[in-house]
Amino acid sequence: MSVAVITIHPMSVAAVKYDRGMGRWEPNARGRLERAALELYLERGFDQTTVAQIAARAGLTERTFFRHFADKREVLFAGAVGLQEFLVRTLASTPDSAAPIDAVAAAFEAAGALLQERRDYAWQRQAVIAANAELQERELIKLAALASAMTDTLRQRGVTDPAASLAAEAGIAVFKIAFERWAGGTSQADLPQVIRESLDELKAVTAGK
Amino acid sequence: MSVAVITIHPMSVAAVKYDRGMGRWEPNARGRLERAALELYLERGFDQTTVAQIAARAGLTERTFFRHFADKREVLFAGAVGLQEFLVRTLASTPDSAAPIDAVAAAFEAAGALLQERRDYAWQRQAVIAANAELQERELIKLAALASAMTDTLRQRGVTDPAASLAAEAGIAVFKIAFERWAGGTSQADLPQVIRESLDELKAVTAGK
DNA sequence: CAGATCGATGTCAGTTGCTGTCATCACTAT
DNA sequence: ATAGTGATGACAGCAACTGACATCGATCTG
Known part of the structure; x- marks a missing residue:
């Protein structure tokens, strides 16, 4: 059984929770990360939240989170x-x-x-x-x-x-x-x-x- | 070429810097960790020091460090x-x-x-x-x-x-x-x-x- | 318009802090 | 002797964070 390798473009997995913009990426990545982080910290607690989860909810990757915020805490102090x-x-x-x-x-x-x-x-x-x-x-x-x-x-x-x-x-x-x-x-x-x-x-x- | 597997007993690699006690392990493990940490933080800076280095200087392992101190910072606040x-x-x-x-x-x-x-x-x-x-x-x-x-x-x-x-x-x-x-x-x-x-x-x- | 450049992001590999789990073994009490 | 006990070692693994390089629309430049 062969499996087709599907290349997923970033836009095609854009977060369901946030409306899509018009550029290559959705606008306001930083704001989406802040909002997603606060939501998750409230829902599951700070310790039980991973940066990967925050990034996923914002429709981004972990690496991008760390380009906007120095660490997992700083997102609350922007x-x-x-x-x-x-x-x-x-x-x-x-x-x-x-x-x-x-x-x-x-x-x-x-x-x-x-x-x-x-x-x-x-x-x-x-x-x-x-x-x-x-x-x-x-x-x-x-x-x-x-x-x-x-x-x-x-x-x-x-x-x-x-x-x-x-x-x-x-x-x-x-x-x-x-x-x-x-x-x-x-x-x-x-x-x-x-x-x-x-x-x-x-x-x-x-x-x- | 065969290599003899040598099991090194903890006592045989005891830290050079600190005198050996009489028990199975050298006494005052906690104090040795505190001293080793302060020395290394002064010599190389906090960021450039790994917990493994502190433990090694104290003649212990990384795991033992974390049994005595909750994290890398706490050793300075004992x-x-x-x-x-x-x-x-x-x-x-x-x-x-x-x-x-x-x-x-x-x-x-x-x-x-x-x-x-x-x-x-x-x-x-x-x-x-x-x-x-x-x-x-x-x-x-x-x-x-x-x-x-x-x-x-x-x-x-x-x-x-x-x-x-x-x-x-x-x-x-x-x-x-x-x-x-x-x-x-x-x-x-x-x-x-x-x-x-x-x-x-x-x-x-x-x-x- | 073609090509160079740029900026925000993705991908991937690697280090390190920290934790869970089990093994070891001198010491101690019965 | 035998059975704990306590401090430690060994090892596997997760998650935070970093560096290096690739991607590709948008924008600038000629």
Whole structure:
């Protein structure tokens, strides 16, 4: 019994889940990979998902996944770059009259308002990250990079050195705790307001003699 | 041409670098792995070191490495457990009269004194971690776990919830920045004192209206 | 229009981190 | 003696990630 060898062109196995574009390949490969990854991480968990499965759902190959994302975790953090840019921009454009910690907190409040607009996505993403230690590691180093960027921005505003990094790190701590409370609760709390309350708590806690 | 099949007993290929004990295997396998790993990470870098190389230098096999350490990074963080226990113990035994943030800072000052006694080791380890992003991720999640443990301890002291986590996170931030300044500088600065100064800076930074 | 070039992807082979499973064998308790 | 026990070795295998090269529409160039 002889078997015909069939050469399958990439287009002919294009993912069922996503509409086909007009070029040689479907458009937005990167976005399809992000969406497929989040779906699979939610359905089966991060550990139980292979990169090959993500690529297959997006109608691509494993190799292509690694051309778009440095590793299996990074696909969940693609948006972090934009968020950091927004925060730095907002911080840089805050009037110099504000104290460093207040300027940092104000930037986070503005970012919190944006996050709230994509609440469903933010909550899904948070659920995936909360369920896996490796993803938490990646989240923490993104926050550390953010702290570093905000420290630089503060320095450019004339804030001297230990104060700049402390204001940035303290601001991150406030945001972390506020976000956890917001994402963990079932309430319809307002994220910017939770951030503001957490900042006031921090001020109270550090109001030592 | 026939070749004799030689079965090599583990003892006969025991590591040259480490003295042999009296049992079936050399003693302190775990410690030998830690030392071999640190040496190799310093010599060739974390990425350029394979687990097989570490095991070989310790006179063991790759499989044994993974029986002692969950992954290639964890070998650098074996001592973190003891440090966390020390910090929690110290925090728990601080008089209740101290404000939460001061109690946390006092615990870090005590731990800082211990770290200073092993300054060479602490600096070598820090150099390895500073050179590799994956190791920084691991360090950050250890600090997050530490924050969580200190938060629990503060709660047991009657500190209510947002204040407890904020005091712990703020304390971590202070320690992080103080340690960086201490390990980065060439000076003979006193780590507990650097921690104390950083805490004062934080208090100044958060002393908003 | 023909040909060169380019960019995004596919294909394939290889290394390494990490795991499951079973064998080995000094030591220990009965 | 005999039967565990515990730390290790040996081996097979999966999945993450990388390097090298091939493919082929789209685009540029003459």
